[in-house]
Amino acid sequence: MNRSFKIYVYPHRRNDPFANVLLPVDFEPGGNYASESYFKKALMKSHFITEDPAKADLFFLPFSISRLRHDPRVGVGGIQDFIRDYILNISRKYPFWNRTGGADHFYAACHSIGRSAMEKSEEVKFNAIQVVCSSSYFLSGYIAHKDVSLPQIWPRQGDPPNLASSKRKKLAFFAGSINSPVRERLLHSWRNDSEIFAHFGRLTTPYADELLGSKFCLHVKGFEVNTARIGDSLYYGCVPVIIANHYDLPFADILNWKSFSVVVATLDIPLLKKILKGISSDQYLMFQKKVLEVRKHFQWHCPPVDYDAFYMVMYELWLRRTSVRVSLPVSKVPNH
Structure with a gap:
């Protein structure tokens, strides 16, 4: 080429x-x-x-x-x-x-x-x-x-952060407005959960800290299937979870998305915690390793x-x- x-x-x-x-x-x-x-x-x-x-x-x-x-x-x-x-x-x-x-x-x-x-x-x-x-x-x-x-992709200057010291205590994280039935379903299922942090409205903590502190970061369809959240999660070493049906993922002809992300059907939002907790530690480490390999493609x-x-x-x-x-x-x- x-x-x-x-x-x-x-x-x-x-x-x-x-x-x-x-x-x-x-x-x-x-x-x-x-x-x-x-x-x-x-x-x-x-x-x-x-x-x-x-x-x-x-x-x-x-x-x-x-x-x-x-x-x-x-x-x-x-x-x-x-x-x-x-x-x-x-x-x-x-x-x-x-x-x-x-x-x-x-x-x-x-x-x-x-x-x-x-x-x-x-x-x-x-x-x-x-x-x-x-x-x-x-x-x-x-x-x-x-x-x-x-x-x-949200523009960023410089190299991605060093993730060696990041402690990911939250199971999953999402922040955004309620502008679709899919996000309403997420809010209804997980707004009061202690492990899945689904926040709607303005955050009181830095967005980057939440991405660095979560194992999985949720990409949830809003008005459109696309948002900058996939690029955000990869940049901060957080494994993306795609909750958006009918989405032709970026670079799908080149990248094996199954190796660094989790795809959850919108109907399975109530099963989200069960799905994520069903991923073993070894499997998660493989996901995160691939995340660090592919994030250069999203800059x-x-x-x-x-x-x-x-x-x-x-x-x-x-x-x-x-x-x-x-x-x-x-x-x-x-x-x-």
Whole structure:
């Protein structure tokens, strides 16, 4: 992959009226949806980029859903129209989209709006590769195996903490708002338990301390299946417990999630303690060992480093590159 994978990015000038949407951000990404910006910044400076579309395996649609959301000219209500017009424009200006109906194209988005943004651009939704955090195959818009699950990762500076001295006295931990029936079920079953700490509302103790002090950390579906909690738990060496049906887990084509996480069906929430206590000490130590091995895959770096989140996404795209391969003339590319 490193030697031969090539991406062509549709070019845009810095004085383009929507340069803020189409070009990488010039600041350090932040917040829950930073993965979109980190990926785009890393890609645009990487050796995977080619200026010769004839050499490209895939074509990148560089619009930023996150930036479109906050642009007063577009906003949430105007994103679908913007994407529709953008695709119409490149299909008229360049020959690449029409060769495959966009099947060798991809875009990246971490906010759940990214998936619904394609409602007026059905070729994007059904043909293009969607690299999205909101990777539920229960809802329309995400197609498992065609699309890529992007991990939602909170930006952090420096190396992960040294976990040698962490004492994990709690069996399991969750903190968050009650914004789904799944979380309501968790609250109903475990809010007063002495071993499973299910907290709703603002914590009175540091979030990092709770992650470091728990054996298992719960990823519980809210409005969407994706949250930054998986990345958080891996960063602090806590074994993630996935309680979210129909979730296409990040990098599932590459990583064996059964080796470092526990998946619990939402209907089995009342059995959660029995399930976790049924894991032997030896089995838990194996889980945690794997957690420490895989957490490097859930970190962003500028510039990227081998095997980090950027390279994992690139490998997921690499696996999909042969699904569509066309060999047609690609001359007369407009200059910018």
